[in-house]
Amino acid sequence: MSKKGRKVYRTNSYEKKKRLKKVLRILLGIIVIAALVFVGYSIGKPIMNYLNSENEVADSAEEPWTPPVTTSDLADSDVQADDGQDASVTSVETETADKNDNSSSGFTSFILPDNALSNPSLFSELINQAKSDGYTAISVTLKAKGGKIYYKTTSPMALLDENAVVGVMPIQQISGMIKNSGLKMIAEINILEDNNRYGEYRDGSYHMLDGSTWLDTAADKGGKPWLSPFEDDTKEFVRYLTDEAAAAGFDYITVSGLTFPNFRNSDLNYLGDTVKDANRYKKLIELADIAKTAASEHNTDLFIRINAADAVYGKCEIFKPAELKDHTLLIDFNSAEITESIVYKNNEIAVNELNASDKFKAVFGIIKEQCGSDIAIIPVITESGLNHADYDSLIAEIISEGYESYSVK
Numbered sequence: 001m002s003k004k005g006r007k008v009y010r011t012n013s014y015e016k017k018k019r020l021k022k023v024l025r026i027l028l029g030i031i032v033i034a035a036l037v038f039v040g041y042s043i044g045k046p047i048m049n050y051l052n053s054e055n056e057v058a059d060s061a062e063e064p065w066t067p068p069v070t071t072s073d074l075a076d077s078d079v080q081a082d083d084g085q086d087a088s089v090t091s092v093e094t095e096t097a098d099k100n101d102n103s104s105s106g107f108t109s110f111i112l113p114d115n116a117l118s119n120p121s122l123f124s125e126l127i128n129q130a131k132s133d134g135y136t137a138i139s140v141t142l143k144a145k146g147g148k149i150y151y152k153t154t155s156p157m158a159l160l161d162e163n164a165v166v167g168v169m170p171i172q173q174i175s176g177m178i179k180n181s182g183l184k185m186i187a188e189i190n191i192l193e194d195n196n197r198y199g200e201y202r203d204g205s206y207h208m209l210d211g212s213t214w215l216d217t218a219a220d221k222g223g224k225p226w227l228s229p230f231e232d233d234t235k236e237f238v239r240y241l242t243d244e245a246a247a248a249g250f251d252y253i254t255v256s257g258l259t260f261p262n263f264r265n266s267d268l269n270y271l272g273d274t275v276k277d278a279n280r281y282k283k284l285i286e287l288a289d290i291a292k293t294a295a296s297e298h299n300t301d302l303f304i305r306i307n308a309a310d311a312v313y314g315k316c317e318i319f320k321p322a323e324l325k326d327h328t329l330l331i332d333f334n335s336a337e338i339t340e341s342i343v344y345k346n347n348e349i350a351v352n353e354l355n356a357s358d359k360f361k362a363v364f365g366i367i368k369e370q371c372g373s374d375i376a377i378i379p380v381i382t383e384s385g386l387n388h389a390d391y392d393s394l395i396a397e398i399i400s401e402g403y404e405s406y407s408v409k
Contacts, residue, residue, distance in 0.1 A: 106405035107184050109137035111380065116140060117150040117167055117174060127181045137184035137252075139407060140174065142245060145257055147194035147227075153244060157203060157237045161196040175248040187245040188305070190257035191238055191287060195224035204233040206261075208270040216261050226261050229283035230274055235290055242291040246298035254330055255291045256305035258284045258318045281317040288318070288327065303330040303378065308363050309337040312344075321371045328376040330407065331367065335359050335394075336385055342366070356390045357397035364401065380407040 110130040116123050117140060130138045143149045149158055151167035151174055158164050178185045197213075198204055205225040206214035215223030227234045238255075245253050260280070268276055292302040304324070308331050310316035318324075335356035342349045344366050351359050360379070368377055379398055383391055398406050 107137035108135050108405065109139050109184070109186055109407040110135045111139040111188075111407055111409035112141070114141045114144040114148070115150065117142075117169060120169060120173075120177075123169075123174070124177060127178060127183065131181055131183060135183065135408075137186055138178060139186035139188055139254065140178070141188045141190070142171070143189045143191075143194075143241060145190045145193045147190075147196040153241065155237065155240045155244070157198050157233060157240070160199040160203065164196045164198075171244060171248040175250060179249065184252070185250045186252040186254060186303075187248075187250040188254040188256060189238075189241050189245065189291075191255055191291075192227045192229060192234075192259060192284075193257035194227040197225060198233070204228060204231045204237060206230075206271060206275075209272055210270075214267065214271060229258075229260075229287055235287065238287050239290050239294045242294040242302075243297070246295045246300035250300055252301050252303060253291065253295050254303040254305050255288055258288060258304065258306075260284075260317065281320060282323075284318040285320070285323055288324075292327070301328065303328045305330040305332065305380070307331070307337070308333045308367065312338075312342050312363050312366055313340065321375055324371075325374040328378065329367075329371065330378045330380055331364070332380045332382070332409075333360055333363065334382040334385075335390075336382075338363060355393070356386060357393040360394060360397055361401065364403075377403070378405050378407065379403050380409060383408055 110133065112123075112126050112130070116126050123140075127138060140150075142151055142153075147161075147164055149155075149165045149167060151165075151169055151171045153159075153165060153167075153171070175185055194204075195216075202213040202225055204227045206228040208214050213225050215225060217223040227237070229235075242253055242255070260275070263271070263275055274280065288302070288304050295302045304318065304327055306316050306319055306329060311319045311331065338351050338359045340351070342351060342362070349362050351362065354362065360381075364377070364379065371377060381394060381398070386394065395406075398404075
């Protein structure tokens, strides 16, 4: 599935009118220059972040447990690499007929703040702003990190928690407003980073061996449950929400939050062997597959959202390219998160010496090489913290590397 967008830079059809009078040609030239300057500025200028969503962080004084080391994709690449091959800032060879090539069906999207759907008037303003800034798609958060649901879902599981659903608009109203704008529609659903309490028995949560609900810290310190990928209720919840969004007409659905909590060593004796299994990541991929199947029944495409820094530093458990074939990865890149050297194919990349665009080139060169032609990649860039020059340079690098489909947040 190709997910590449057209370049935002545009040509002017009026240049073909050769028979205009001299004075009109001069006027046309002025209009063309003004239009190109405006569009170029629209591409490069940072978009105002209207609202910031608050992310809950689990408190833990104990060092979090990490799963056993397994043969990683980075290690596999070392074995397969030719001797002397350099993986420094040079980009990997471009595939010529794969899903990472661009096509006219792609997009450039703006990711709206989590609570953009909390007010219809605000939502309408944000849609208009994204369109005027030259984007061809917008992404809205239907279910956010922490578990808030920003639309009036009919999910039986969601309705079991009185605090989960905070949205005021039906999903058909949301999709209708975007569709009327002419923009492509992307819905994001955070799956497992959900701290709601669904029902008397905390349906879908991690359960300890005695049947009680696991909390990420002590109850008197504000401990919260998490959705567990091992529970059938969670799988049904994912299927329902994905189907609901796809049936409403969204072009794409992004699933994020496919991760595990930072389990403490002391938790392991109470949770059992499942959370210690080196293959536990397969449960994350299973959820992504469930969502993809539900979306495909409505001809909606699915993205898995991960973090670039986590991927190259080996902290993203779901990032197993050999088992993600035919998926599309929406990959967050934040230059400020790429601070430690990256070791790849026995080469060390000192990223602290690189600017934002060169970091992108190095990081996505590694990721793209690991994914090959079977996995499509769409970059997501964070514009906050970048000045105009660095932002423009990063956009130019994305386009030059063949990622004409990208998202901005």
